[in-house]
Amino acid sequence: MSQTNNYYVSRRQQNWSRNQNTTRFQSAVKLGPVAHTVLVALMIIVLGLIYVTQATRTTGYDYEAQKIDSQIAEYNEQKSELEVENARLTALETIKNSAVAKEMTTATSTQYVQE
């Protein structure tokens, strides 16, 4: 069985303003020291679990970041290879030995248009 009591509290003792509820509920359930200890232990465990979860999640991101880093490195290597290949294909010697260049002839005379 519960019971409700009304207490008078002066305005000086509290900051509640006018027209606010001036009564409060007081639970009849009393927690003993053992219950308090268990609750604190539970809270610590919950907080610990939250920390572990977050830490694991962060580590998970680390693995993901590492994977992405590896991919970036791989793509950079591929890019470098393509750049090297491109440079080789456009090198002077390659151009000189190309089929198109072999068909070319040396200009016999050059005419300049006067401006």
Add this chain to the structure above:
Amino acid sequence: MKPELLHGSRSRILAGVVLAITAIFVVRLFYLQVIQHDHYVSLAQSEQVKRERLPATRGEVYAMSGDQPVKLVLNETVYTVFVDPAIIIESGHASDVAKVMKDIAGGNVRPRFEDLLVAKDSRYQIIANRVTRAQAEKIKDKDLSGVGFQAVSQRVYPEGQLAAQVLGFVNAEGAGNYGLEGFMNSTLSGTDGRLETVTDVSDIPLTVGGRNIREPAVNGDNLVLTIDRNIQGKVEEVIKAHGQKLGADLVSAVAMDPKTGKILAMANTPSYNPAEYYKVTDGALFNNAVISKTFEPGSTIKTFTMSAAIDTNAARATDTFNNTDSIRIDDYTIGNATKGKTGNISFQTAMEWSLNTGFVTLGMRMGDGKSINATARATIYDYFYNRFHLAQKTGVELGGEVAGRIVPPEQSDGNAVRYSNMTFGQGMDTTLMQVAAGFSSLVNGGDYYKPTVLAGKMVNGVYEETKQAAPEQAGVITQSTSQQLRDMIYKARASSIGNRDKQGYEIGGKTGTAQIPSAGGYSDSETIASYVGYGGAETPEYVIMVSVYGKDKVFQGARDASPIFTELSNWMLDYLKIQPKG
């Protein structure tokens, strides 16, 4: 009734023991966790924290192709393949590894690498070098235990040997040697970064812990050279062909823009392949003779003497002197190589026939007119050394440059005989680069520009050209002197070999045939032939200098070096799209 442990009871003894053990634990834990805290933290860190160098990427090198930069030196990741012979022996697949390596890595495997697979003296044996990424992937796919890969960055030269001695090379330790790589090593190599982080067992960095450090690497600058790959290619092709035809041991050439000091091409033959620098057996090949080999420049220096004489009002091209084909200086007699042009002749004629007596006379006229006295020597030294910067390092951004030597007149051997010889380019040591740079100031209106190979940088793929530098020394001679000298050497060339030049242009130059100093004098059986000249229409657009040398061979400037200049000059007029006069 309140329970109490009785004094001396077993329970009380047990409580005492428990308390004592607890106390020991507490003390021990205090010692370990508080007093030894730092020690164990550092132990844990050494176990968990990985310190890694984040290597900076070495800057690439570009050359110009017209007005567009093109890649000349790039980086490529290749792999060193190593094995742990203990694992190979244990798994018994040495023959499989050998077959895979032969099939895939081919020429990259080390000689007798099969023996290394079963070597018992080491657990780390390198069996192949410079394996490409594609090859490495194929080997990895075979899933061979005991085989590992180490990524290595190496320089790649898509243009092959082009400008090898200008570029230099990067050794196995990543340090630049010779040429641009040596001189600009710190700029090209950048600054390595640093990573300090907690890692897991697979060495993957984790963000746990508050002491992680990540300092990113600062990559090296991507440099753009003033070297034009088309001019460079042409110069290399021409000097190689002429060198082979002449049987020369060394042919060198440099082409530059006299109005800016920018070097358009610089080459020597023989040269080497920078990608295979480690195969070079003759270390001299690494030297860029244009800047690192000094020689007595010979008659090309007559243009410098003439300029000094005109500039000091000692003489003009049309002034005359009495040529007797020899001239006596102290105990020495200086003669002309070309005889018979005796009598009262002009200095223009002396230039055309390269008469030594004429230039010794000019030297005298810079003094009292009768001898190479102290005033004459001081004037020659001032022009040659202080103004034309001969026998001084030019400061071109390439490793291995040497200064050469001009003996100051105050020194005992800076006497009249030496300075007489210097008027026609003997008795002094210079490099090809110095003569070309000094000659540029003679024909460009009188401003000395420091020769440079740096045109700018590539930043995020965009070419940023360096602001044109001001002359290092303006007005080394007057514009009038410069114009008079150009007229002289234009006429000198036109009177002899001008018919080989494209018509409508102003091409001028001077030959040089320098004797090689030997014990007690000069050797008659060995010479260095050279030619320095300019070309353009209204103004000089390029200066080219060439030299030809062969051990125990006599080469002549007009016969052997001049044709190289002519071929390059005619090609340059077309390549640079220089419109003829008129």
